[in-house]
Amino acid sequence: MLSTLAAILERGSFAAAAQQVGCTPSAVSLQVKQLEVWFGQPLFDRSARIVKPTSLALEAGVVAREMIARLDALRARPAMAVAGRVRLGAIASVQSDALPQALRRLRDLHPALDIEVSPIVDSDPLLGALKAAQIDLAVLVRPQGGGSSRLIWQNLARxxxxxxxxxxxxxxxxxxxxxxxxxxxxxxxxxxxxxxxxxxxxxxxxxxxxxxxxxxxxxxxxxxxxxxxxxxxxxxxxxxxxxxxxxxxxxxxxxxxQIAMVRRNADAGSRNLDAVARALAEVYA
Missing domain, CATH: 3.40.190.10 (Periplasmic binding protein-like II)
Known part of the structure; x- marks a missing residue:
């Protein structure tokens, strides 16, 4: 909810924030209402055509951004070993081609690493799930424009x-x-x-x-x-x-x-994601 609030303040509207966080505008509205119930005060003035943040929303936004940055830094802190869970998404053709070989390599090299494969198999929904932090890494068709600069892209095969x-x-x-x-x-x-x-x-x-x-x-x-x-x-x-x-x-x-891997900037130093990326790159190579 705090990420959603920060996105609204940054992008200027509920609809634009929905695109950034990877959910529907109605879900954004629901999260705002839940935050307003928690704060006990309105966060946005809805009397005009364009909603305007209250002073409380602006103050809460500053705190939210600081908290999000600190939490992202904790998530990005490299672990000493490759272990834990990685939520991976891949388009259908990758799941039946390179992914099985990559998963076999990972199981042999890093038995303590648990890979959870998402049921989402299309590029656009995978990108939305990644932005919404529903998955950690996606293998998909890279947009012709190159893709968002707010994400980390690694090309695998053309x-x-x-x-x-x-x-x-x-x-x-x-x-x-x-x-x-x-x-x-x-x-x-x-x-x-x-x-x-x-x-x-x-x-x-x-x-x-x-x-x-x-x-x-x-x-x-x-x-x-x-x-x-x-x-x-x-x-x-x-x-x-x-x-x-x-x-x-x-x-x-x-x-x-272009088949590419993509992850969030906050995960740039993750040993777990680096291990998955190496396995996929080796299979394609």
Whole structure:
């Protein structure tokens, strides 16, 4: 609640604060009401269109920021050993590709480190969960603009987009194949899916999509069954071999996506997070 109060005072509105702390505006309003009950006084003047902080809110904000800074410093203090809990989030394709190998390395090297994997599997919600301190480290698609400078980013791998085609296909350019086959789209609601959709609109306006799927594994299975072709970030080789799906390279202007790790600035010196980051980087290397 104190973090939320500090965010409102810094950003100037409940809506802007909600984006910073990673929750809904209604949740911000509820936290403010709870703080006002605790203080026994209003913290904001709501009589005008724009809420204005009271003198109590401004004074409480100073104390809150000092307390938050001190608590963040305690959280960031390096431990002597790699032990304890790390809450890790990763997009679905990472969970089925690099993450199992990284977790095996961590279990062998740091048996006292407990990794809790979040059920969130999309980049945007993962970034929100990280900002809201619901997870400690995220592996996701880095925003095209580079991502917030208030976070620590570490690039892991750049993945090219490719066309997946059934094994029975013997020849053809991407344009020819999209005239012969329907398109199975990587869901445009996802960060990686939006890149694929933009490329298809520009390069293959004649493409006819028949379904949107969020799982690359599911897309590979559909292509293997001969239901269509797809344009996705390059899947792992073992998955393509298992389903007998072919990978076709696209033109030089085809998109790529950057897989990156991200953590909060307050966790810059964490031995636990450094250990997880090293394991992931070694797997991708």
């Amino acid at each position: 993945q090219p987009y490719v066309m997946l085609v059934p094994a029975v296909v013997t020849a053809g350019t991407p344009q020819e194949l999209l005239r012969r086959f329907d398109l199975i789209r990587y869901d445009p609601a996802l960060t990686g899916g939006r890149l694929a959709a933009q490329y298809v609109r520009q390069a293959f306006p004649q493409a006819r999509s028949i379904m949107d799927l969020r799982s690359i594994d599911a897309i590979v299975a559909m292509v293997s069954a001969g239901l269509g072709v797809s344009i996705v970030p390059q899947p792992r080789r073992a998955l393509l071999r298992a389903h007998g799906v072919q990978e076709l390279r696209l033109a030089r202007n085809a998109p790529t996506r």
